[in-house]
Amino acid sequence: MEDDRRDYRRIADRIADDIAAGRLKPGERLPPQRVFARRRGIAGSTAGRVYGELVRRGLVVGEVGRGTFVRAAPLPSGRALTEATATAPVNLELTYPSAPGxxxxxxxxxxxxxxxxxxxxxxxxxxxxxxxxxxxxxxxxxxxxxxxxxxxxxxxxxxxxxxxxxxxxxxxxxxxxxxxxxxxxxxxxxxxxxxxxxxxxxxxxxxxxxxxxxxxxxxxxxxxxxxxxxxxxxxxxxxxxxxxxxxxxxxxxxxxxxxxxxxxxxxxxxxxxxxxxxxxxxxxxxxxxxxxxxxxxxxxxxxxxxxxxxxxxxxxxxxxxxxxxxxxxxxxxxxxxxxTVDHLVRAKRADSAGRQRLVAEHLDGYPVHADPHGYYAWWELPFPWRADTFAGAAAERGIAITPGSAFTVAAAGTVPAVGARAPDVNAAGARAQDCVRLGLASTAPRDLAQALRALAGIACTRP
Missing domain, CATH: 3.40.640.10 (Type I PLP-dependent aspartate aminotransferase-like (Major domain))
Known part of the structure; x- marks a missing residue:
């Protein structure tokens, strides 16, 4: 049992050592904060500070609750993701639309x-x-x-x-x-x-x-x-x-x-x-x-x-x-x-349609499933990419996305199986490991376009 008062940075150092040694691999999901806190015998608030420190160091990315993942590689010179640089994170996990004005x-x-x-x-x-x-x-x-x-x-x-x-x-x-x-x-x-x-x-x-x-x-x-x-x-x-x-x-x-x-x-x-x-x-x-x-x-x-x-x-x-x-x-x-509500609804329908056009343009040729007026897209990744690994690679480019496993409902006492790929991704509960969801609402259209181009570039490579 570790004392709750122990410096959270020391705990973060241990996780960083595990990442450096390969015991925690790129794209690997960390446990939810409450689980991490229970395993370490620390307070939930301390676990939150540990995860925050790992994010600051550029070692992990994601949202606790949906998934916190080891980055594909540390940022150069230990630069933090929160710094205002060209690699500042684009969050394609959140879906909070906002209309102009x-x-x-x-x-x-x-x-x-x-x-x-x-x-x-x-x-x-x-x-x-x-x-x-x-x-x-x-x-x-x-x-x-x-x-x-x-x-x-x-x-x-x-x-x-x-x-x-x-x-x-x-x-x-x-x-x-x-x-x-x-x-x-x-x-x-x-x-x-x-x-x-x-x-x-x-x-x-x-x-x-x-x-x-x-x-x-x-x-x-x-x-x-x-x-x-x-x-x-x-x-x-x-x-x-x-x-x-x-x-x-x-x-x-x-x-x-x-x-x-x-x-x-x-x-x-x-x-x-x-x-x-x-x-x-x-x-x-x-x-x-x-x-x-x-x-x-x-x-x-x-x-x-x-x-x-x-x-x-x-x-x-x-x-x-x-x-x-x-x-x-x-x-x-x-x-x-x-x-006002009717006005905002019309504005957000137009906004979401514009963002979907960006998805269609930059991810053309990939099996992406979306509604023309939706604020998210479900992307079946090209082989041999898996969702967790792809999320880690995206994090290296400063882009946060949600692996499909975050949406999977597992039968009690089981782990979702990996099924064969099929053309209809909408029946793909067992294939969520091969898919990611892109939230389109919470970043500026220009940044969204750049992120989509970057993701398409990643998908063209191999893990």
């Missing part, structure tokens, strides 16, 4: 909230069901031609992730099993771990989740719920067709399974399809939010519950301390009402 658009609606009389009310706590104005505004924002959620079905979380957690907590007891696509949003895996829930990987195809896979998994051992991303699935960008949604609705209805639908990225889709909740409203919990539409710093998560289940969801939000702040709700109501 966004702050100027958002400011006018906030000004009235700063009046003392209005601010006093806005700083009061809000119930999980929000305010009447927030319910009306959110219901109008989320409506599609074939789906108009009743305002009475709305509850509010601090963000969409918390809304997902509340939905699962209200539905699944610790130890329960939740089916999800074999590739899924990484933070859902963290949510499941914290709630004591087991995720069950369900095979996908070119249209997303296969309905018969839900039946097979439930018959093997009962599922408590299904989590699904039917529109602009992260990371593959797949969107389910209407017939596939109807098939899945019939299956979950026959099995009497509730569904948590993650619809956070659907606003980017050109003419967003009706949510899965329109096909099975009596059992679907529709999750959406403002972080991608507006900004991650002041946001709200929306959770549309089936009739008769609002109070159970509200109780889960309260017990998890996941309810939205009244100030955020008041701001959201104003942004929705004055057209």
């Amino acid at each position: 966004q702050s100027e658009l958002l400011a006018p609606a906030l000004a009235p909230l700063l009046r003392p009389d209005v601010l006093t009310e806005s700083l009061r706590t809000a119930p999980a069901t929000g305010t009447a104005a927030a319910r009306e505004a959110a219901a109008a924002l989320l409506a599609t031609p074939g789906w108009h959620p009743a305002p009475s079905r709305l509850t509010f979380a601090g963000n969409a992730r918390q809304a997902i957690a509340a939905a699962l907590a209200s539905l699944v007891r610790p130890g329960g099993r939740v089916g999800t696509e074999s590739l899924t949003y990484p933070l859902v895996k963290e949510i499941a771990t914290r709630l004591g829930i087991t995720l069950v990987p369900l095979p996908m195809d070119a249209e997303g989740l296969r309905p018969e896979a839900v039946t097979a998994a439930h018959r093997s051992a009962p599922l408590s719920a299904v989590y699904v991303q039917p529109t602009l699935h992260n990371p593959t960008s797949v969107t389910m067709s209407g017939p596939r949604r109807r098939q899945l609705a019939a299956v979950v209805r026959d099995l009497d399974l509730p569904v948590v639908e993650d619809r956070v990225w659907s606003f980017l889709h050109e003419g967003p399809p009706d949510p899965f909740g329109a096909y099975a409203p009596e059992r679907t919990y529709v999750v959406d939010g403002l972080s991608k539409r507006v900004a991650p710093g002041l946001t709200a998560g929306f959770l549309v519950a089936p009739e008769g289940r609002v109070e159970q969801v509200a109780a889960a939000l309260r017990s998890g301390a996941w309810t939205a702040s009244r100030f955020a709700l008041e701001a959201a109501v104003r942004w929705i009402a004055d057209g």
